[in-house]
Amino acid sequence: MNTFMNLAVELATSNRFAPPPNPSVGCAIGTPESSKLGQGHTQRAGGPHAEIMALRDAAGKGNSVVGATAYVTLEPCSHHGRTGPCCDALIAAGIKKVVATNLDPNPLVAGQGFARLRAAGVEVEVLDPTDPMAIASRELNIGFFSRMIRKTPWVRMKVAASLDGTTALNNGASQWITSPEARADGHTWRARSCAILTGIGTVLADKPRLDVRLVETSRQPHLVVVDSDLQTPLNAPFFIAGRTVFIYAAIRSDARQAALEALGAKVIYLPGYNAQGQPTGKVDLTAMLTDLGQREINELHVEAGFKLNGSLVREGLVDEFVVYLAPKLLGQGAGMFNIGPLPELAQGVALDFKSTDMVGPDLRIVARVQGR
Ligand code: AOF
Numbered sequence: 001m002n003t004f005m006n007l008a009v010e011l012a013t014s015n016r017f018a019p020p021p022n023p024s025v026g027c028a029i030g031t032p033e034s035s036k037l038g039q040g041h042t043q044r045a046g047g048p049h050a051e052i053m054a055l056r057d058a059a060g061k062g063n064s065v066v067g068a069t070a071y072v073t074l075e076p077c078s079h080h081g082r083t084g085p086c087c088d089a090l091i092a093a094g095i096k097k098v099v100a101t102n103l104d105p106n107p108l109v110a111g112q113g114f115a116r117l118r119a120a121g122v123e124v125e126v127l128d129p130t131d132p133m134a135i136a137s138r139e140l141n142i143g144f145f146s147r148m149i150r151k152t153p154w155v156r157m158k159v160a161a162s163l164d165g166t167t168a169l170n171n172g173a174s175q176w177i178t179s180p181e182a183r184a185d186g187h188t189w190r191a192r193s194c195a196i197l198t199g200i201g202t203v204l205a206d207k208p209r210l211d212v213r214l215v216e217t218s219r220q221p222h223l224v225v226v227d228s229d230l231q232t233p234l235n236a237p238f239f240i241a242g243r244t245v246f247i248y249a250a251i252r253s254d255a256r257q258a259a260l261e262a263l264g265a266k267v268i269y270l271p272g273y274n275a276q277g278q279p280t281g282k283v284d285l286t287a288m289l290t291d292l293g294q295r296e297i298n299e300l301h302v303e304a305g306f307k308l309n310g311s312l313v314r315e316g317l318v319d320e321f322v323v324y325l326a327p328k329l330l331g332q333g334a335g336m337f338n339i340g341p342l343p344e345l346a347q348g349v350a351l352d353f354k355s356t357d358m359v360g361p362d363l364r365i366v367a368r369v370q371g372r
């Protein structure tokens with residue numbers, strides 16, 4: 001069984017860039033004598049699910065799946081969404097047993113898939129939540145799980161700095177602190193996200209495209225700009241075909257809004273207020289995450305300057321950090337996140353290091369906020 005489930009996880013992992021906002025799922029169909037009959041993975045959102053692709057693969061090879069077992073990295077769906085229910089397709093094909101890693105947290109499914117299979121006489125086995133395959137499947141779809149359970153995206157912040165934590169010199173020079181290998185690795189994290197977030201400061205200073213160029217992908221993540229008073233230039237290079245640019249603002253300007261929306265952007269006003277109820281002139285970042293959850297953003301990949309980074313961290317909105325450290329010292333300059341001086345050590349943000357790896361000459365640290 002392990003080999004088939006390993007294959008299913010491998011299929012879901014290697015094809016993870018296309019399906020968002022759908023979760024990336026893999027399916028392998030086999031027999032107890034361990035011959036593989038078919039395999040598949042989720043296609044682009046709106047396209048067929050993993051189970052359907054695996055059934056088609058088996059049929060295309062002339063393999064009967066009657067009496068076989070389907071290994072799936074998520075509970076087969078029971079609802080009519082953009083596509084039909086996978087449960088029904090598995091039952092109709094004569095599948096005898098389904099092994100799944102996890103329950104689908106989507107309230108439209110949430111156990112109903114398993115119930116429907118069992119009611120049709122299909123044996124169902126769900127892995128223990130601590131099983132490495134169950135963990136790997138959840139990690140792969142951490143944004144989907146976050147959006148379904150918390151109703152907000154999984155927020156991952158990427159920073160590149162020198163070993164002494166400097167992201168830009170005082171003259172603003174910041175490009176290419178880390179290596180080409182680290183930049184390409186950064187694009188794999190961009191590619192799996194539903195949207196990339198930045199701030200107007202970075203837009204004006206760096207003129208970034210914030211798209212995926214250094215790895216192959218069939219889908220560009222959307223872009224989110226925090227731009228309190230709508231200064232986004234109309235010739236910003238990130239207005240590219242097939243992606244939505246969401247611009248969050250606090251101060252209304254009908255003329256700027258109309259000009260930006262003519263380029264295909266979507267302007268959303270979410271003004272923030274201080275404890276006294278006065279407008280801050282800044283975007284309410286917590287409300288922005290709720291709004292992005294409603295817009296089906298699973299993973300939100302943050303690449304911003306130290307001010308916006310600092311605000312997101314201070315407000316407890318960041319779940320995970322991907323930090324690239326270059327083997328050089330750059331002295332004083334801009335830091336990674338301006339969270340301000342803390343009155344006591346106990347108020348620090350406690351993290352767990354999830355992994356440390358060399359990427360070319362640089363060090364990559366993935367750190368997660370404790371409790372997330
Ligand atoms: C599966 N297999 O490969 C995936 C599933 O709009 P639809 O029809 O594409 O349905 C999307 C929902 O289906 C999604 O929110 C999640 O609950 C489930 N994803 N289910 O059986 C798959 N990707």
Ligand code: ZN
Pocket residue numbers: 049050051076077078084085086087
């Ligand atoms: Zn399905």
